Amino acid sequence: MFHRLKSLVLFGLISLLMVGCSAPTVLKPKGPVAEQQSDLIVYSIIFMLTIVAVIFVLFTVILVKYKDRKENPNYDPKHEGNVLLEIVWTVIPVVIVIALSIPTVSTIYSLEKAPVATAHKEPLVIHATSANWKWIFSYPEEDIETVNYLNIPEDRPILFRLTSADSMAALWIPQLGGQKYNMAGMETKLYLQADHVGTYKGRNANFTGDGFTNQRFEVHALTEEDYAAWVEDTQENAPELTQAEYDLKLMIPGSVDEMTFSNTHLDWVNHVKNASYALEARERLGYINRNPHAKGPVPPLKDPSELEFYTNPESRETETSDSNQGHGGHEDHEDMTQDEDMSHGEGH
Amino acid sequence: MNLRWDEFIITGDPLILGAQISIVLASIAIVGGLTYFKKWRWLWTEWITSVDHKRLGIMYILAALLMLFRGGVDALLMRTQLAAPNMELLNSQHYNEIFTTHGTIMIIFMAMPFLIGLINVVVPLQIGARDVAFPFLNNLSFWTFFVGAMLFNISFVIGGSPSAGWTSYMPLATNELSPGPGQNYYLLGLQIAGIGTLMTGINFIVTIFKMRTKGMTLFRMPMFTWTSLITMVIIVFAFPVLTVSLALMTFDRLFGTAFFTLHDGGMPMLWANLFWIWGHPEVYIVILPAFGIFSEIITTFARKTLFGYKAMIASVVLISVLSFLVWVHHFFTMGSGALVNSFFSITTMAIAIPTGVKIFNWLFTLYKGRIRFTVPMLWALAFIPNFVVGGVTGVMLAMAAADYQYHNTYFLVSHFHYVLIAGTVFACFAGLVFWYPKMFGHKLNERIGRWSFWIFVIGFNVCFFPQYFLGLDGMPRRVNTYLPEEGWFSLNALSTVGAFMMGIGFMIFAYNIYYSFRHSKRETSGDCWGTGRTLEWATSSAVPPFYNFAVLPEVKSIDAYWKTKEDGIETQQKKDYKKIHMPNNSALGFLMSVCLGIAGFGLVFHWYWIGLVGGILTLLCMTYRSFQEDDGYYVPVEKIQETEQKASAK
Numbered sequence: 001m002f003h004r005l006k007s008l009v010l011f012g013l014i015s016l017l018m019v020g021c022s023a024p025t026v027l028k029p030k031g032p033v034a035e036q037q038s039d040l041i042v043y044s045i046i047f048m049l050t051i052v053a054v055i056f057v058l059f060t061v062i063l064v065k066y067k068d069r070k071e072n073p074n075y076d077p078k079h080e081g082n083v084l085l086e087i088v089w090t091v092i093p094v095v096i097v098i099a100l101s102i103p104t105v106s107t108i109y110s111l112e113k114a115p116v117a118t119a120h121k122e123p124l125v126i127h128a129t130s131a132n133w134k135w136i137f138s139y140p141e142e143d144i145e146t147v148n149y150l151n152i153p154e155d156r157p158i159l160f161r162l163t164s165a166d167s168m169a170a171l172w173i174p175q176l177g178g179q180k181y182n183m184a185g186m187e188t189k190l191y192l193q194a195d196h197v198g199t200y201k202g203r204n205a206n207f208t209g210d211g212f213t214n215q216r217f218e219v220h221a222l223t224e225e226d227y228a229a230w231v232e233d234t235q236e237n238a239p240e241l242t243q244a245e246y247d248l249k250l251m252i253p254g255s256v257d258e259m260t261f262s263n264t265h266l267d268w269v270n271h272v273k274n275a276s277y278a279l280e281a282r283e284r285l286g287y288i289n290r291n292p293h294a295k296g297p298v299p300p301l302k303d304p305s306e307l308e309f310y311t312n313p314e315s316r317e318t319e320t321s322d323s324n325q326g327h328g329g330h331e332d333h334e335d336m337t338q339d340e341d342m343s344h345g346e347g348h
Numbered sequence: 349m350n351l352r353w354d355e356f357i358i359t360g361d362p363l364i365l366g367a368q369i370s371i372v373l374a375s376i377a378i379v380g381g382l383t384y385f386k387k388w389r390w391l392w393t394e395w396i397t398s399v400d401h402k403r404l405g406i407m408y409i410l411a412a413l414l415m416l417f418r419g420g421v422d423a424l425l426m427r428t429q430l431a432a433p434n435m436e437l438l439n440s441q442h443y444n445e446i447f448t449t450h451g452t453i454m455i456i457f458m459a460m461p462f463l464i465g466l467i468n469v470v471v472p473l474q475i476g477a478r479d480v481a482f483p484f485l486n487n488l489s490f491w492t493f494f495v496g497a498m499l500f501n502i503s504f505v506i507g508g509s510p511s512a513g514w515t516s517y518m519p520l521a522t523n524e525l526s527p528g529p530g531q532n533y534y535l536l537g538l539q540i541a542g543i544g545t546l547m548t549g550i551n552f553i554v555t556i557f558k559m560r561t562k563g564m565t566l567f568r569m570p571m572f573t574w575t576s577l578i579t580m581v582i583i584v585f586a587f588p589v590l591t592v593s594l595a596l597m598t599f600d601r602l603f604g605t606a607f608f609t610l611h612d613g614g615m616p617m618l619w620a621n622l623f624w625i626w627g628h629p630e631v632y633i634v635i636l637p638a639f640g641i642f643s644e645i646i647t648t649f650a651r652k653t654l655f656g657y658k659a660m661i662a663s664v665v666l667i668s669v670l671s672f673l674v675w676v677h678h679f680f681t682m683g684s685g686a687l688v689n690s691f692f693s694i695t696t697m698a699i700a701i702p703t704g705v706k707i708f709n710w711l712f713t714l715y716k717g718r719i720r721f722t723v724p725m726l727w728a729l730a731f732i733p734n735f736v737v738g739g740v741t742g743v744m745l746a747m748a749a750a751d752y753q754y755h756n757t758y759f760l761v762s763h764f765h766y767v768l769i770a771g772t773v774f775a776c777f778a779g780l781v782f783w784y785p786k787m788f789g790h791k792l793n794e795r796i797g798r799w800s801f802w803i804f805v806i807g808f809n810v811c812f813f814p815q816y817f818l819g820l821d822g823m824p825r826r827v828n829t830y831l832p833e834e835g836w837f838s839l840n841a842l843s844t845v846g847a848f849m850m851g852i853g854f855m856i857f858a859y860n861i862y863y864s865f866r867h868s869k870r871e872t873s874g875d876c877w878g879t880g881r882t883l884e885w886a887t888s889s890a891v892p893p894f895y896n897f898a899v900l901p902e903v904k905s906i907d908a909y910w911k912t913k914e915d916g917i918e919t920q921q922k923k924d925y926k927k928i929h930m931p932n933n934s935a936l937g938f939l940m941s942v943c944l945g946i947a948g949f950g951l952v953f954h955w956y957w958i959g960l961v962g963g964i965l966t967l968l969c970m971t972y973r974s975f976q977e978d979d980g981y982y983v984p985v986e987k988i989q990e991t992e993q994k995a996s997a998k
Binding site for chain 1: 355358360440441444507508511512513517519520524525526527528529530610611612616617650651652653654655656657659679681682683685686689690693694697698700701704705707708709711712714715716717718719720721729732733736737740741743744747748749750751752753755756757817820821822824825826827828829830834835
């Protein structure tokens with residue numbers, strides 16, 4: 001028995017040593033959100049190690065002491081209960097659960113708001129939309145859009161409005177804070193913040209199929225001046241995104257490189273309000289999602305310049321409003337988020 | 349569905365080609381062997397049509413071991429793919445199919461059937477019954493499970509496996525995002541197997557409530573029977589949710605409804621909720637019987653009564669109630685409000701309290717005992733520290749604010765493998781070794797058993813412990829590869845080494861079955877471990893006769909058999925046998941399940957006429973069964989005398 005425990009401890013130490021040279025990413029926070037989470041994790045680890053230590057020691061001692069030997073004077077087959085002991089090991093876990101619940105609940109509530117230290121600053125709103133298998137980031141106030149990378153100012157809360165064009169994804173930038181789901185036809189909000197200039201890894205953490213593994217992006221935290229300069233530069237020099245281009249490059253499943261635009265797709269679609277937009281775009285362009293085991297040539301996509309939808313804006317209007325009606329079920333949700341926005345504004 | 353022939357049979361992948369060839373060869377060998385040894389009739393009358401709970405239990409366990417092998421090979425392929433960055437053994441699609449089938453098979457077709465198999469063998473014996481309440485239903489349950497499992501398993505050579513994860517989150521699993529027959533296999537395979545599970549649940553609730561022998565009050569029932577009872581209650585409450593959810597998704601995929609779709613106002617997250625309303629209790633369906641098994645083994649080899657018997661029962665009941673109140677912890681990141689997340693955080697953490705009580709009760713069962721380190725005991729003891737590690741990390745995951753960082757990462761993967769392997773898989777091995785002599789009349793070799801134990805348990809820790817750190821370092825689950833600069837190479841490589849050690853441990857375990865069949869001493873005593881406490885050890889011979897007890901035992905306390913031994917009464921001495929009523933064998937359970945399988949296979953490919961034919965045949969079988977007059981038969985006293993004499997002559 002000792003043998004196994006020894007090996008357990010040994011492997012634990014080896015793993016710790018290997019990672020220990022540099023603490024794991026989640027425990028190296030670079031912003032107040034991730035820091036709160038990291039603190040909570042460390043706090044819980046201390047409790048857990050204590051519990052593990054108590055049980056392991058008790059377990060080892062009992063096994064050694066009551067191993068079957070010739071003389072075993074302590075053997076007592078009638079020993080079958082002790083109310084006092086049982087109360088003790090019911091009450092102690094209750095206390096531990098309470099000790100863990102209080103900071104958990106307070107952190108849960110605090111993560112719903114902008115970090116305390118920067119709460120006086122107006123948060124930067126970024127719409128983060130996942131589409132198989134890309135990230136589309138829209139900055140509505142700046143009227144710019146980036147694909148597969150993110151530039152943010154440091155020391156300012158970022159309010160992500162998360163949604164998806166198709167399958168459910170999760171936006172995760174471990175060093176800035178935990179993840180939340182992106183879901184089509186819905187919006188979730190996530191506050192993150194970087195306190196240090198630098199480049200951080202972000203990715204989709206929720207399985208979305210074939211290209212999931214490569215659905216990564218980089219987050220560049222810039223000083224406020226650098227950020228402002230970048231915004232200005234982008235507004236002036238980046239190309240405009242058209243709906244045809246958006247559908248063809250971003251709505252068709254696949255991976256793309258980083259892109260930058262001087263307008264946002266919110267001009268013609270908000271996936272929060274229109275859950276089936278991507279599916280309709282694929283149908284328009286003649287994209288067929290095939291059985292992955294199908295053989296033979298893939299049918300080519302249609303040329304958007306030959307489709308009335310893209311060339312004649314009037315046909316588009318009727319079509320979009322139709323599809324919006326189909327999603328009446330989500331109207332409530334929408335209203336709710338708007339209400340929340342107003343109260344949020346009043347709070348400042 | 350318009351399929352070309354070369355899409356129907358998967359071609360062009362060397363790994364799958366190898367599997368196809370080995371399937372064909374194995375089938376030829378099985379058919380040839382059965383024909384050569386003239387065993388077809390034996391197979392049909394003794395096994396396929398049998399309604400004997402012990403034989404059905406053995407068939408469940410055999411099927412589960414087969415599935416463990418399949419799921420294990422999946423696991424090794426995944427671990428090989430992840431052993432080094434930028435590995436190219438499996439492409440993304442193939443990897444996705446493999447982790448989907450690995451998860452589904454291990455939970456639905458391995459863990460649950462393995463435990464149901466052990467429950468089938470042991471529970472009727474433990475309560476002093478001659479069979480279960482509905483023996484025909486028991487046979488039907490087994491065959492629907494088996495047919496469902498086979499339907500799911502053929503997917504990887506015929507048509508392609510599901511690839512949307514074992515949770516099948518919508519909208520990823522819709523026709524638009526997961527085209528092809530793969531996802532239909534998931535829906536129909538689980539649906540058919542699920543019917544069997546639900547029937548097992550009803551069957552065993554009735555069995556345990558109505559068929560206990562004289563004196564076996566509820567508070568004299570062995571712990572394994574108690575945990576089985578509670579498990580069956582959970583099944584009866586949880587499985588209808590799965591049945592309905594699967595049916596709704598099947599409608600979405602086959603008939604164009606919009607329950608969970610992106611278009612026409614479907615609600616994808618409704619699926620996630622429904623899935624986990626079933627899925628979380630399912631976790632306890634596979635862990636509670638394991639708790640029961642460990643209780644039996646620990647008391648037997650520590651030679652003590654279970655410490656805090658009533659507290660143990662209370663904890664199991666409390667856990668079963670809480671298991672229905674925590675499903676949201678599977679998606680804290682869905683963006684539900686702070687109040688909702690706080691509520692589910694606390695209910696989830698609260699499960700740790702009754703579970704902790706159980707851990708301490710087991711420790712104090714060992715205290716003042718005389719512990720014998722047999723192989724089943726080793727598995728049971730290894731459970732305690734490993735499960736504690738899995739449990740405390742579970743509490744960490746329950747803290748919603750921190751979970752935003754662990755969710756969907758290897759931290760989670762490691763946690764649930766620590767609880768499911770250290771809990772369920774160790775229990776399956778422990779229980780199989782422990783009751784093996786009861787089923788087959790000989791023990792498994794102890795020395796080989798130890799080898800397989802140590803290699804497996806060390807391998808398990810080498811495999812999964814590093815994954816906690818990978819998770820904290822930002823490695824998400826379900827990625828099929830990673831970049832060298834992400835720095836996950838060394839821990840992944842270590843983890844893969846551990847996985848292969850587990851594979852070796854399992855192979856040694858399998859070899860032990862063969863070796864012991866050839867070389868082990870045959871058991872002559874029903875109480876083959878010498879310290880049996882419960883009624884299954886009181887049956888007349890090493891392998892109980894089909895009627896279990898020649899004379900039904902009478903129970904006066906918990907640990908009924910231990911008590912009779914203490915009092916010096918030989919239970920089977922009485923000779924005034926009476927004729928015994930037993931049920932007849934029936935081929936209908938098998939036939940009905942095969943018809944269901946045909947219907948399911950047709951629906952997978954949208955071949956509705958096959959679905960219709962299969963469905964009609966199933967209904968015909970049911971109609972025939974409902975008009976059949978079958979009152980079973982009586983075993984005459986002479987036959988009992990003869991059987992018992994043969995047993996005592998050994």
